[in-house]
Amino acid sequence: METFANLLGVDPFSIWFFFEVLIGGLMAGVMYSLVALGFVLIFKASSVFNFAQGVMVLFAALNFVGFLEVFSDLPVVLQVALAFIVTMAVMILLALVVERVVLRPLVNQAHISLFMATIGIAIFLEGFGELIWGSNIKPLDIGIPDDVTFVGDAMIQDSDLFAAIVASILVVTLALFFHYTRIGRALRAVADDHQAALSIGIPLNHIWIIVWSVAGFVALVAGIMWGSKLGVQFSLSILALKALPVLILGGFTSIPGAIVGGLIIGAGEKLAEIFLVDAIQTYIYSGFPAAIEEWFAYILALGFLVFRPQGLFGEKIIERV
Amino acid sequence: MTGSQTYSAAAMPPSADLPNLDIYDTFPKLLRYNAQRHGTRPSMREKSYGIWQSYTWAEVKDEVFRFAAGMKELGVERGDKIAIIGDNRPRMYWTICVAQCLGAIPVPVYQDSVAAEIHYPLEHAEVRFAVVEDQEQVDKLLSIKDRLPKLETIIYDEPRGVRDYPQPFLHHYDVVVARGAELLAQDPSLIDDEVDKGQHDDISIIPYTSGTTGNPKGVSLSFRNVMRAAYNGAIFEGLRSTDESLAYLPIAWIGDHIFSYGQAFICGFCVACPENSETVLTDLRELGPTYFFAPPRIFENILTTVMIRMEDAGTLKRKMFHFFMDHARKVGVKILDGKSVGLVDRLTYGLGELLVFGPLKNVLGLTRVRIGYTAGEAIGPDIFSFYRSIGVNLKQLYGSTEAAVFITIQPNGEIYDDTVGTPAPEVELRIAESGEVMFRSPGVFVEYFKNPEATKSAKTEDGWVHTGDAGFVDDRGHLKIIDRAKDVGKLNNGTLFAPKYIENKLKFFPNIKEVVAFGHERDYCACFINIDLEAVGSWAERNNLSYASYQDLSSRKEVYEIVRAHVEKVNRDLSQEEMVAGSQIKRFLLLPKMLDADDGELTRTSKVRRGFIAEKYQPLIDALYDPNAKTGTIKSEITFEDGRKGMLDATVDIVDVEQFTSAGGGFKAAAE
């Protein structure tokens, strides 16, 4: 049976091919990281496991595409900028509504209730976004380069590079935000201790709104990146589920964890899809089915968890009685 | 007046379901009979370890015999007294029977008495043995043991905390029973022989009654007394072996002895003991007795709780509740008494039963009550009719320890809230010249133990007993108790004046807290009234009537008007009653301050100190009896709530009230 690599007509064991797969994986990982980042921000600040983050990516992208359409008469730069701003406004509005309608009434409920509520938000947003903007696949082109660059024999998508750069800028911005602004410091404080945050003088409600807005911003960026690559469509929200194993790996509360975890997961699953499957088919069982990408990330994260339950960057918990 | 007339009820034909007391003439003999006849039926239950532990008559008989054998070995002899001190527990009841098996006499003592109070009956009865419930009672006895030279042995039921007491005369119930079982194994007829020796006229129990003055008196009751009285009560009410009752009132009280022991043995029904005194209401609800007794205080508390809990209900539910309760007040009692009621009313009542009365009885645990008794003191007519109107067959009875309880009972279908019923079977009733109620019955006690003088003054040669209560028999043949005989006076025109009777009638109104009635050796009846600050205060609030103080509120015309209506209502009631129609209230005033124990106006148990008040408020009394005075003025020292002293200086209005002519006279009662 021919392997995937054979089909492509490349030498599976070429170092360049390995490099190319690795880069591709890392780039996909960056995308996962962007979604995971949104999860982490919200989890850190409010212990809410926000299952809607993936749909927020879709929702932001839908709005963005939609507003691009609305402003199609304007010059491109203005068009993109306006669409971005208006979409961001929508995301902030969403944060306000979520805080008021969902989080505040559920404030002292069990975590699982809040988790379920975010699934409710996800379902709602999915219907809402598609109700307004339609459910057909929308191409998104804001001038992100779509050429390829060769490094040696390895082919790299320019759009991936672009995404990596944007992601890096985003991470740096967030890092600065958290370290050098009062709100950022408050957000960090609240992750450790709600009382402490209150003593800084920012009400918990505001913190939630801010953090959901920031998560909305991250979702918007991720949505634009992914939208340009795959088109804006429903499956974005499913893809976003891939951010979950990233979270396990990186820890629910660690921003660097989300980044590194994303890279590991992205690279790991791409490499496994190509090389692990190939190896198994070649040496163990030729009938071994492909498409392990669907679950490999989870199994990888799971295996990892068994040895380090607190994740990559989490702290060891000492239990007391 | 018909002072010398005798009222009596004929003996009812003996019931085929009940044992023949000529053969089974003591309780131990009845126990043997029940163990055969009702062997597998429950005799007692006790809520413990989370469930209603049940004991059949056969088991009880075996247990009692074992315990008796053990006690016999410990030296119990015929004629010995055995004190029983404890809560309502099966073992405490069994001990009564154990004593009776051995020809000894049980002396039940109130379990909540302090050691000093326990001392007198134990010493007076020359108690040799005491069977007690737990460490608490053991400790009490140990603390007075050196002043009880006759007391030899103490048996305790609950070993907790007592296990390691070193005293050699302390024995654990289980150990005595185990020893008894061994003895019975050697000699199976050991206890049967003792039981056979028992006679119908042996003393079966000596309960001590707490007199208002002096030491308690031990009332010697024979088997005949207790068993005949209990039997008569049982056939009168048609009690049967399937009945269930809850024993939660003190064992030492004669009522409990008759209801939870005497009648249970005679009918073979099941008596259940609650888990502890705090869980009585819960246990009541679970058990759902068919035969239930409670003093008016408990019925009143339950009703108050019902009303308070309903206040929290939603508007709709509250409206529904009140709608059906109003309807029940109209027709409920009639339906219970089997009188004819219109179809629509009956259907509405049926709906009420479904929506309100049924569930209400259920949550109160009264669903299955066939016969409910209340006695001891007068029950408020509103409270009484509340229970009857929702279908609980509550009745009043009148009795005393000296009668082995039953003197009069309200017969089914003839229930009036102001009488205590007709004479129980085989009871003869007589109203003495003085107005005192006297009775004669098989239940009449043998004597006051070791107190021939008291016996003589309470019981005539031919067996009539003075109750000390004044009362009369109305034309329906029902006894009406009006007061303690010694408190009853006469107006100048010779009319009977029963202050407490009048006061109680007024106090049944929630707006009235306290009443002092005057009239003895005066021309007419007049009274001081204290309003109930809470009830009237909340009325005032609802009607936007602001007031500064109790004194202020009491002086309001509107308040006077309310009270005047109440007094008029009482007068109207009194006018219906031949004996007291002449003592209608002519004038009243509202006292400017609450009568208070701190000022010596009440006793510490909240009873009015009539003489003291008469002296202190002399000017007000004078004003009441001065036909020209429209107000009265009083200056007096009072104590404020924080203990400060102050002067009261007040002028109060005096109000005249309409008088009604007696029954059949020219007025028509307004429908209310």
Added chain:
Amino acid sequence: MNDTASTARDSASTDPGGKPGRIGDVILRVENITMRFGGVKAISDVSFDIRKGEVRSIIGPNGAGKSSMLNVVNGFYQPQEGSIWYNGKTYSPMRPHDAASNGIARTFQNIALFKGMTTLDNIMTGRILKQKASLLEQAFYIGRGRSEELEHREFVEEVIDFLEIQAIRKTPVGRLPYGLQKRVELGRALAAQPTLLLLDEPMAGMNLEEKEDMSRFIIDVNEHFGTTIALIEHDMGVVMDLSDRVVVLDHGSLLADGTPDEVRKNQAVIDAYLGVAHD
């Protein structure tokens, strides 16, 4: 404190033979335990023993390592050094399941009840090790699945009666006030019919009346069931009244070990602890 109780105690502590057979041989020996968290030494080289039937108290200022010591004894913490000798066997370390299945039960400083369950079910969990019904028997509520439930309920009801918590039998424990929760927790431990009962501050946060009740229960458990008790408690009055022997820890080390009287007179103890605490 209840008078009869303290008298019984005094006679026992001054003269172990005064109460024949109450105190027996050593059943547990803590041998050279050292326990570190990260770099911090919580317990360093502590040894002491517990005799059958006695009430043994562990006292010491906050952070002295008392709770850690109990955690080591019942296997929740595994110390880096040392071992536990219990009933003829040496455990290094003790594991929770070993402890539980060999009759060591405990209560916790911060109540560790199962909040979603009723009092009855909480205490029933104390019987879990004694229940042997197979899954199928339980699933169909037949055979041992049924008979065990009834049998153990009977025992649990005795515990409930003993602790006088009948009224809250079917109340979810989360709704109970603190003092009652402590009592239920004691009940859960008692349901296991332990040989050795570890009580971690059983009276913390209680008012005087609740403390008296709890002391009474502890004495009753000790005297009537013959249960050996190891106790951590801050209230010195309670400790001195209840205990037969006292271990004093300070900063993870053993400071003193002896009868309440001896400990009371020990200069090191007075300096480190008693002098301050006995205000």
Added chain:
Amino acid sequence: MFYREAGQFKTSYAADQQMLPIPMDRYFVIGVVLVAAILIPAFGSQYWIESIMVPVLILSIAAMGLNILTGYAGQLSLGTGGFMAAGAYMSYKVATNMPDFLPVWIPVLVGGLFAAAVGIAFGLPSLRIKGFYLAVATLAAQFFLLWLFQSIPWFVNNSVSGVPSAPPTTILGYHVTGAQAIPEAKYLFVLTFVVILAIIARNMARSRVGRSWMAIRDMDIAAELIGIRPLQTKLSAFAISSFYCGVAGALWSFCYINTVEPTAFDIGRSFDVLFMVIIGGLGSVLGAFLGAAFIFLLPIFLNNVPGWFGLEIATDIVAHLEFMIFGAAIIFFLIVEPHGLARLWQIAKEKLRLWPFPH
């Protein structure tokens, strides 16, 4: 209001520990079962039986299963669909390869047992990880299992389409599975499983195993220190939960959709079942039924609402609206009654028991 408990006291522990100690409740449940077993098949329309009762009952089984894991043992799982698929595929394999004389419930049970084994395997990490970490980890089961059954043709007897039809099987000559089966027969077949599994769930909840689960859920450390083995207990919850899910999956394929296909058990199914458990009420067998009915019927209801008002709305808009309302309804419900429908039921019951008093 309808309760008459005065006098219904217990004189033995056997009576006090009955599954339904209050007689009124007992009569009610027996009544419901009789209605379900007799009246519904006798008078219910085909549509109701086949398209509503059958799927709701099957989903109730899955919800009971997840409730055992999440509600009783406190282990959050998002892998329900995977475990259901395990049951469905293994039952198919057994049903199509077993001798004819074996009864049809055997493959269903074997499917359940297989799912239980798979559940144990994926429950192993639960010893080390908790809460949402575990939840995410269970997604591994969801994705891995679906991939596995899709990719290995052995499970579907190498069928070309990969989506084989459910095998037709009979009891007493009646078809109870597959497309030929009449709705009433399917329904009764499913109902039998539901009743038995519900009884078992209640029994376990009141036995040692149930108390062990709840102890682990409420305070795992204390549970361990009183001698409960955490791994055993958690794995037993995973096993039994997965067994229920496996049976549900098998019945879903055999009696409802009549095919064995992976899309029936995708992540959406996992979430649906989780919703059923949360909305129905954690730790309640009754809640599983209420939740299943609610979650299954809500979209049908929403779908039909415009029709009732005579509104003509494009189907895709209806679908979007349905999503929105469904999402909003869930949030609303969590806010109004975070403890689920079972709690509402319980409150109503308490109210009735105390009637006419409000509390």
